Amino acid sequence: MxxxxxxxxxxxxxxxxxxxxxxxxxxxxxxxxxxxxxxxxxxxxxxxxxxxxxxxxxxxxxxxxxxxxxxxxxxxxxxxxxxxxxxxxxxxxxxxxxxxxxxxxxxxxxxxxxxxxxGATLVEFVIVGPLALFILLVLMQYALLFHARSQLNYATFEAARAGTVANARPTAIRAAFDRAMTGYHGGGTTTAELAASRARALAEAPFARIELLSPTRESFDDYHSPALAARMGSSGRVIPNTNLAYLACPIDRPACHSDPATNASGQTLQDANLLKLRITYGIPAKKQIPLAGPFMARALAVLDAADGDAFRAGLIADGRIPIVAHTVMRMQSPPIEAGNASNPGAG
CATH class of the missing domain: 2.60.120.1140 (Protein of unknown function DUF192)
Known part of the structure; x- marks a missing residue:
């Protein structure tokens, strides 16, 4: 040249x-x-x-x-x-x-x-090495977040499936969720290992919030069936779950307010038979990558300092990383009211 x-x-x-x-x-x-x-x-x-x-x-x-x-x-x-x-x-x-x-x-x-x-190479490494290492740790933490989210999605699905066949009872939903989280906390191949993982999952229960988004209190206001509740011996209000393709209102309440545009729930009878769950869980510090996990938790605390959700703010203050999962599933049994939240408007 x-x-x-x-x-x-x-x-x-x-x-x-x-x-x-x-x-x-x-x-x-x-x-x-x-x-x-x-x-x-x-x-x-x-x-x-x-x-x-x-x-x-x-x-x-x-x-x-x-x-x-x-x-x-x-x-x-x-x-x-x-x-x-x-x-x-x-x-x-x-x-x-x-x-x-x-x-x-x-x-x-x-x-x-x-x-x-x-010693130029050493100087370059001292400057670039820690930054590259930190980026690698953050990428590993993101991988663990996706793993935790996948497990939470599975547990949320299992909780919803249990709720659909158990009249949307919160106790059945919670029990199924805790059971499904056993794998995330270690799993096992023997009875002793499974029992230990199950105990760890139960210990984490206070850091998982299960919200029943539907049916709401307004759903029961619009579509409860007194006759069905009496037949089932239930003290709580019950929404019918059969013959939904042919019914706009419960048989014993043919004049119910079934127009979702104007009723309290914003739902049809078919919509009121959808079980909607939202579960928030905080990944503990022991399941986080050193440096990267605490950095994410602190970043959330700074970037979302005005978060009005006390539960989520408590998770962050405890050094946990909140993750959220949603699911919707058709009810396979009549929903029974059990302290359902109020959420008027479009369902």
């Missing part, structure tokens, strides 16, 4: 190597920064992509990386020197593997730096 087409600027001191092109404008056409000795580079904090050309000890190109974006790493174990150029320059100048680059005319040999200027 002709050196007339390439102007090389050397960066041999550790301070120059550390900074590289950081904070500098994009190299002009035909200009390159030579970092030596160097077999790997990173583009942390860079604002633009660059071309990377790795050279061996004889100045021959052994690898070319085009348009390396910010926050990336490139390396070549056979390289002795590295050229950094503006994106697209390596291809334009024909810097391909096997091409020899004569660096001497543009960059005469410099004296060997003193021992005090060595």
């Amino acid at each position: 002709s050196t007339d087409t390439l102007i090389v600027h050397r960066a041999e001191r550790w301070s120059d190597r550390l900074r590289g092109l950081l904070g500098k404008p994009q190299p002009a056409a035909g200009h390159a920064l030579l970092i030596t000795p160097c077999a790997s580079v990173h583009t942390a904090f860079m604002r633009y992509p660059i071309d990377i050309v790795f050279l061996n000890g004889q100045g021959c190109v052994v690898k070319r990386v085009e348009a390396l974006r910010p926050w990336r790493i490139a390396a070549c174990w056979r390289a002795r020197h590295t050229l950094e150029l503006a994106a697209g320059e390596a291809r334009r100048l024909g810097l391909e593997p096997g091409v020899a680059v004569d660096l001497a005319p543009a960059a005469p040999h410099a004296p060997i730096p003193c021992r005090g200027e060595r």
